[in-house]
Amino acid sequence: MATIYEVAALAGVSPATVSRVFNGNTVSPEKQRAVRDAAAKLAFTPNKTARRLRKQSSEVVALLIPDIENPFFTALARGVEDRAQESGFSVVLCNTDDDPAKELRYLQIAASEQMAGVILAPASDEADLGAIASLGRPVVAVDRTTPYPVDAVKVDNRAAGIAATTALFDAGYRRIACIAGPIGIEATEDRFLGWRQVMTARRAAVPDGFLRHANFRADGGHAAMRQLLALPEPPDAVLTTNNLMGVGALQAILEAGVDPAKFGLAVVGELPFMFLTPPAVVQVRLPARHLGTTAATMLLERLGGDAQPPRTIVLRADLAP
């Protein structure tokens, strides 16, 4: 790897001039050419680490997501990546596993690696943004929010919960259970509140045990669904507050030999890769990729110097046709 000094020597100029050529400063055309020729001859690539140390910033943004195996988050990641790429930023993807400790570790790495900014789908609502915030690096929360005053992009989760539950009602189901995510994650709580709101408004009974909290993965949904089906008076429909729990619930329904065409299932999110879906499944499509592009756009605006007070953008989720 050639350095700026070798290029300077070959081109017969000072290192400062070489730097200026690559950073768009005023350099005479002849020297400019000499430098570019020398750089090409030596296959010079600027050392990003040195540049980062000096500039105290880089052109890399960190994206922290809770589960890289969840298609919702990979779609979101695509959105972030596409948008960042357009502006010459690279994205490094970090998998927090919904573990606040891992999350904190990655946040510290982002700080000590001089990353330009962070897009974060918080693993808990107490994500510690102290390190990043004190450096003045912009942070955008996505899908979930944090108590810190930072930009956020989310979906109207309560409306999504309401739409899904209402669709089950309209399809004739009355005994509707809910499999919600872990307590303390706002996104899923709002969806569950939407369910409760509809149940109350329609004066539907909510027997003991009809509300289950599970982890966000398929196995959580599976276990919760089995418990629901084992109740003395089981529900005739269920709402899951995310996609993977819906996958697990459907699996449990099929295993139990319940006719999936008769049992109502509503999912906030999409059952991934699922086109064999029984017609009775209601899905509320979340604009995953759009969440990503929007978050990236906000972050890039901040990096461009935008200093207005933190904004929260709320996107609508629509009932799948």
Next chain:
Amino acid sequence: MATIYEVAALAGVSPATVSRVFNGNTVSPEKQRAVRDAAAKLAFTPNKTARRLRKQSSEVVALLIPDIENPFFTALARGVEDRAQESGFSVVLCNTDDDPAKELRYLQIAASEQMAGVILAPASDEADLGAIASLGRPVVAVDRTTPYPVDAVKVDNRAAGIAATTALFDAGYRRIACIAGPIGIEATEDRFLGWRQVMTARRAAVPDGFLRHANFRADGGHAAMRQLLALPEPPDAVLTTNNLMGVGALQAILEAGVDPAKFGLAVVGELPFMFLTPPAVVQVRLPARHLGTTAATMLLERLGGDAQPPRTIVLRADLAP
């Protein structure tokens, strides 16, 4: 962010001593304590960028995969990440989109960012490892191989193709088509060769048009399947050489109104999240996560100083029960 100099001043020692404390060198117990106390008081975190510039290396490895939305690659990524994490390395995930230009760009970034090493699922068999190789950084190819003399981890793709095709034969199908990936990607070519080998060995006819090359995604599989079904004498079964093309093919089969229980489908890979699978679907499970952990282990060995000649590890793929 406190620096090593501030810590040194507060502790009453030289910066060198602070560095030594954090790098396990010989420092007397008293100074050691003084430094640690000072560091704690200032919430000191070493600046990774400075350290990286000086050491010409970091504790970050790059993982380049062609499609972050493919569950096969996310499972692989999990494997890499888990293994790397154990050894204190971070993983940055880069999505090449099967685009050699993007791949090259990320390889250059990996080089100029002083990353410790690269795990690469090449987008084409001409991945240009020049920049990385000349720096002496270790590279491990995973899932696919490259012409460069680097470590590699792959599956026995031909055996997988043979197993899948044989299973279709054993189920009574005879007119078996193949939807293969893009030309020039070794992994999928070997699988297709396995298919051809079985067809030849069993003296089965391979009419014109029974071999299709498609892109690696669901839409590719979908389009290819439609063409197959539109043939004057369509096949009675099909093999797809990766998972997502299988998804697309199944979708096309269902849309065409063909009874999926009668039409044979074999997939090298797993149909993701699919447990409504018609019983006739044959899947050859690929050890995605294991590929990742193995590749990471090899890379870490190299980083640990292992200098034996490049190895290739071949993992078996098994017919799903």
Next chain:
DNA sequence: GTCCTTGACGAAATCGATTTCTTGGACTTC
């Protein structure tokens, strides 16, 4: 012709760690 502005560009400082070199004291060894 003199003074002032402007612009190109080199010298040197800077970012924050690691590492080499050096020094001075404690400890062995004969």
Next chain:
DNA sequence: GAAGTCCAAGAAATCGATTTCGTCAAGGAC
């Protein structure tokens, strides 16, 4: 007790870029 060994720890060099500062020459104003 002199000579040799060892070790903790400070001073200073180093990694490779960016950026400030200063110089010098060309061009413009009067």
